[in-house]
Amino acid sequence: MRKNFGALAVLKGIDLDVAPGEVVALIGRSGSGKSTALRCVNGLEKVDGGELTVCGRALHSGTVDLRELRQDVGIVFQSYNLFPHLTVEQNVTLAPRKVKRIGKGEARDLAAEVLAQVGLADKAQSYPEQLSGGQQQRVAIARVTHEMAFARSVAHAVVFMHQGKVWESGKGEMLANPQTVELRQFVGNGL
Known part of the structure; x- marks a missing residue:
């Protein structure tokens, strides 16, 4: 096409x-x-x-x-914009809960993990308007990280x-061993 x-x-x-x-x-x-x-x-x-x-x-x-x-x-x-009416945690867990239908507890655990990776574990219950621009960017990164893990496990x-x-195309495991420089760079920035 x-x-x-x-x-x-x-x-x-x-x-x-x-x-x-x-x-x-x-x-x-x-x-x-x-x-x-x-x-x-x-x-x-x-x-x-x-x-x-x-x-x-x-x-x-x-x-x-x-x-x-x-x-x-x-x-x-996918949109990198945060939903203003949802908490940081809800923004990160929305897609996996709706699409994969994972439980609330599991989704919260995953969100806590990725938010800790971007230094925002203490902001899980905050709303986007309560965050600085840089913090909002890090929430978007956490969401992408969560969605990439989601893509690996669900797709x-x-x-x-x-x-x-x-x-490149293949099973989700290909993200762990990219064959091209471009995918290596993308995965390195997103995971």
Whole structure:
């Protein structure tokens, strides 16, 4: 699949197969093409080239009922913005509790661990507005750390995107042994 915005090539030949019921974690830096790829898969953007088949439906044909498609395809977009009405702990544990349905106690233990790693263990019950800008950034880092661990444990496959292409894909264990410098750098900053 290819997607351009004017002269800017955002997706440069993405090839990705996802089986029914499979959970895939699409990871990468901001601007790597993740959100655009997901928007194409969900029919929110039209592809400019290649084929895109979702649940046996050829999206590139233009004949797919998007409402019907969206009932069969679930996509969770990641945002680094903190939810102002949630505590720091709740911001860190939201995705694993909702998607994986882990228990509150386990989620709190995991949050405590990653918040300690970023020096914010004492801020778990604070709200984002009560934190400095730097502390809010560290909460975002804790959430990413938690989500990367979540991706490793929940996803059937992990796909690392960089510069509009898939650079690495495989099981979650690949994050422990990256094959490319780019993924090593990404994992080093995110875990």
